[in-house]
Amino acid sequence: xxxxxxxxxxxxxxxxxxxxxxxxxxxxxxxxxxxxxxxxxxxxxxxxxxxxxxxxxxxxxxxxxxxxxxxxxxxxxxxxxxxxxxxxxxxxxxxxxxxxxxxxxxxxxxxxxxxxxxxxxxxxxxxxxxxxxxxxxxxxxxxxxxxxxxxxxxxxxxxxxxxxxxxxxxxxxxxxxxxxxxxxxxxxxxxxxxxxxxxxxxxxxxxxxxxxxxxxxxxxxxxxxxxxxxxxxxxxxxxxxxxxxxxxxxxxxxxxxxxxxxxxxxxxxxxxxxxxxxxxxxxxxxxxxxxxxxxxxxxxxxx
Amino acid sequence: xxxxxxxxxxxxxxxxxxxxxxxxxxxxxxxxxxxxxxxxxxxxxxxxxxxxxxxxxxxxxxxxxxxxxxxxxxxxxxxxxxxxxxxxxxxxxxxxxxxxxxxxxxxxxxxxxxxxxxxxxxxxxxxxxxxxxxxxxxxxxxxxxxxxxxxxxxxxxxxxxxxxxxxxxxxxxxxxxxxxxxxxxxxxxxxxxxxxxxxxxxxxxxxxxxxxxxxxxxxxxxxxxxxxxxxxxxxxxxxxxxxxxxxxxxxxxxxxxxxxxxxxxxxxxxxxx
Numbered sequence: 149x150x151x152x153x154x155x156x157x158x159x160x161x162x163x164x165x166x167x168x169x170x171x172x173x174x175x176x177x178x179x180x181x182x183x184x185x186x187x188x189x190x191x192x193x194x195x196x197x198x199x200x201x202x203x204x205x206x207x208x209x210x211x212x213x214x215x216x217x218x219x220x221x222x223x224x225x226x227x228x229x230x231x232x233x234x235x236x237x238x239x240x241x242x243x244x245x246x247x248x249x250x251x252x253x254x255x256x257x258x259x260x261x262x263x264x265x266x267x268x269x270x271x272x273x274x275x276x277x278x279x280x281x282x283x284x285x286x287x288x289x290x291x292x293x294x295x296x297x298x299x300x301x302x303x304x305x306x307x308x309x310x311x312x313x314x315x316x317x318x319x320x321x322x323x324x325x326x327x328x329x330x331x332x333x334x335x336x337x338x339x340x341x342x343x344x345x346x347x348x349x350x351x352x353x354x355x356x357x358x359x360x361x362x363x364x365x366x367x368x369x370x371x372x373x374x375x376x377x378x379x380x381x382x383x384x385x386x387x388x389x390x391x392x393x394x395x396x397x398x399x400x401x402x403x404x405x406x407x408x409x410x411x412x413x414x415x416x417x418x419x420x421x422x423x424x425x426x427x428x429x430x431x432x433x434x435x436x437x438x439x440x441x442x443x444x445x446x447x448x449x450x451x
Numbered sequence: 452x453x454x455x456x457x458x459x460x461x462x463x464x465x466x467x468x469x470x471x472x473x474x475x476x477x478x479x480x481x482x483x484x485x486x487x488x489x490x491x492x493x494x495x496x497x498x499x500x501x502x503x504x505x506x507x508x509x510x511x512x513x514x515x516x517x518x519x520x521x522x523x524x525x526x527x528x529x530x531x532x533x534x535x536x537x538x539x540x541x542x543x544x545x546x547x548x549x550x551x552x553x554x555x556x557x558x559x560x561x562x563x564x565x566x567x568x569x570x571x572x573x574x575x576x577x578x579x580x581x582x583x584x585x586x587x588x589x590x591x592x593x594x595x596x597x598x599x600x601x602x603x604x605x606x607x608x609x610x611x612x613x614x615x616x617x618x619x620x621x622x623x624x625x626x627x628x629x630x631x632x633x634x635x636x637x638x639x640x641x642x643x644x645x646x647x648x649x650x651x652x653x654x655x656x657x658x659x660x661x662x663x664x665x666x667x668x669x670x671x672x673x674x675x676x677x678x679x680x681x682x683x684x685x686x687x688x689x690x691x692x693x694x695x696x697x698x699x700x701x702x703x704x705x706x707x708x709x710x711x712x713x714x715x716x717x718x719x720x721x722x723x724x
Contacts, residue, residue: 213602213611214619223622282632287639296594298640299625378632381625382601393625403601403628406511409537410518 179426185419188411198413204420210384210395212404212414219417223386227301227394231376232369234305234390235312239365242309243316244358250317251324252346263321270314278378281307286379295391299381302390307379308372312365319364319440323357324350326447356443363436367429373398397421473501474699478512478525479605480629481648482687485552485718486525489706492714496705500698506629509605516690517541522699524690527554527605527648528612544693550686551706553721555671556609559637559645559655566590568659568668571682574614577644580621585642598633598645599624606630609685610646650719673721687720 188195199219207220250262286303293302327350335345351358381393382403401418408415476486483506490502507515512524517537530538535545558574560566566588569577576582577597586592599620600607611620627633630647637643638654649657649671659668662682675681695703705711712722 209622211619211622213608215617283635283639296642297596297625298643299627299636377628381598382627383625384622386622393623395626403626404603406507406514406603408510409514409534 179423182419182422182426186416186423188413188416189420195413195416199417199420204417208386210400212417217414219414220386221421223384224395224397224400224421226386227380227384228370228396228398230301230390230394231305231308231380231396232366234302235308235369236362236366238306238309239312239316240362243313243361243365244320246313247317247320247324247358248346248351251321252350253342263318266317267314269310270318272310274311274372274374275378277307277310278375281375281379293391297381297391297393299379299393300391301380301394304376304380304394304396305390307375308369311372311375312369315368316361316365319361320354320358323354323361323443326357326443327353328447354443356439356446360436360439360443363432363439367432367436370432371398371425371429373402377402397425401425473503474523474702475521476502476504476523476525476689477507477515477521478690479509479527479687480506480600481509481527481554481604481606482525482552484650485687485715485720488714488718489711492710493702493705496710497701500702502702508601508603509608510603513690516546516692522691523702526688526690527685528609529686529688530690538692542692546690546692547694549689549691549703549707550723551689552687552712552715552723553676554685554687555649555676555681555721556606556646556683556685557649557652557671558658558660559634559643559647559652560658561637561641561643562654562656563641564590564656566658567656568661570661570664571614572663574660575616575618578610578615578620578624579618580623583623591642593642596640596643597621597624598636598640598643599626600630600633600647601626601628606647613685614683648720652719673716676721686723 189199189201198217204219204221207218208222209218209220210223211218246262246266250259250266254262281303282299285307286298289303289306290298295302331349331353332345335349336342340348376396377399380396380399382395382399383393384395385392401421404414405418408418476490483504486504490504494500494502509524509526509528512521512526513530513534515521516524517534519541529548530546538544538546558569564585566585569588573582573588577588577595578599582588583595584592585595599610602608607620607626611617625636627636627645630651633645633647634651634653634655637645644658645655657670659670660682661668669675669681671681671684676684689703689706691699691703707723712724715722
């Protein structure tokens with residue numbers, strides 16, 4: 149009997165291990181598939197006539213449907229960074245500030261409903277946020293700021309910020325709460341007031357975690373598609389102003405992949421953009437995980 | 452156990468027979484509304500038929516036809532020769548083109564915009580970026596915000612071929628997913644201009660289009676489109692791989708019948724005949 153249950157346990161263990169492995173394997177396979185579809189850019193001379201690495205970076209024009217197709221990545225990469233920049237500029241102070249308030253100053257009662265409420269924000273589908281930005285936010289911001297183009301980088305960035313805030317808030321709050329009580333008590337005992345303690349002691353102690361939360365927010369912002377597609381106007385302009393319309397890498401894939409026929413240079417180029425995005429978010433998220441890991445060990449006193 | 456098997460078998464058969472009659476229609480966003488109305492009415496008259504209509508853009512529909520993923524493709528532009536070649540490579544046929552309705556590509560303006568008439572050249576200059584201020588067109592001193600569609604849209608290609616005469620859109624043209632989004636943007640943007648099917652023009656003004664500076668401007672009304680007075684009219688098509696037979700033929704015949712064509716008028720387009 150005992151033997152039998154041990155065998156069963158082994159079998160269950162094996163099954164769980166297999167499930168875990170298949171998850172990793174499928175992610176790997178997805179990445180390989182995306183890369184494979186992008187490969188002709190490097191191997192096929194026919195594709196290279198239109199789309200090659202050199203061509204991607206020597207023009208600032210993105211005009212794939214043309215008698216003379218040009219695939220300049222510059223406006224798309226710049227667009228992605230501009231939107232991400234605005235989103236983080238908006239989301240970091242709000243996210244970290246809210247986390248600081250919740251963990252350090254809010255009475256326990258308030259804490260109990262504040263955190264879940266901010267986390268509900270994370271559950272809003274991005275298409276809803278995008279639609280809100282397209283209809284309401286864009287008109288509001290234009291009225292307040294009076295710029296010419298209604299759908300633009302700034303509008304998309306703010307809408308994206310709403311999607312990023314929960315990520316930054318949750319992880320920052322966890323990091324702040326994890327700071328040992330003894331640190332705070334020592335600071336208060338030395339005569340610092342609660343604000344000085346929060347700002348000068350708790351926040352610096354949790355900085356690795358906060359940085360990690362920002363990196364995870366960055367990863368989310370770079371890859372987010374629906375909000376940007378709906379709110380940014382998608383004009384492939386190569387300008388520095390955040391009040392111009394802009395086109396991001398992810399929105400370009402979403403908007404154009406439906407149209408292309410297999411094997412077209414345009415098709416391969418879109419998959420190349422996919423590879424680029426995948427790699428970017430992978431490294432950003434990897435950096436964030438490493439930081440969280442370090443923080444955990446530091447707080448456990450192992451570093 | 453046996454009972455279960457029988458039920459499963461019955462379900463399988465049911466699903467099988469439903470699949471046999473299901474017709475998929477895919478393509479132009481401009482024609483999505485029209486296709487859906489047709490499907491609803493047709494299914495009401497023929498309860499045994501199932502028609503599934505989806506949009507995505509003419510390019511998407513044609514790709515689906517080439518990839519064998521749809522029975523009927525809706526397109527607001529004719530198939531290009533390269534697309535016909537691709538279809539030929541796969542199915543040894545260049546497809547069958549069936550004009551099912553007529554449409555005037557409408558240029559939407561905000562209702563508060565004093566500009567009401569545009570020549571074809573002016574529209575071309577707006578979308579290629581040569582003209583950037585309404586003052587140059589007799590309007591207020593404000594920047595023109597040009598809205599367009601994604602390059603998977605048939606209207607995108609139609610405007611590019613027929614009005615820009617092949618020239619590229621200016622990179623400043625904002626592209627939005629779907630005609631409804633374009634109309635919405637223009638309705639909210641005093642200095643916006645957009646294009647799309649006449650059926651979608653709600654809450655915006657339709658620009659009167661002039662062939663050139665000397666000729667009168669026409670609105671895209673049925674009479675003007677039929678009389679070929681409105682300078683930017685086009686046919687809307689259905690594409691099938693080969694001469695329709697059976698269930699698909701029955702549907703195509705019905706769409707071209709007076710009953711089918713009356714829906715065209717109701718949706719806001721114009722009948723073929």
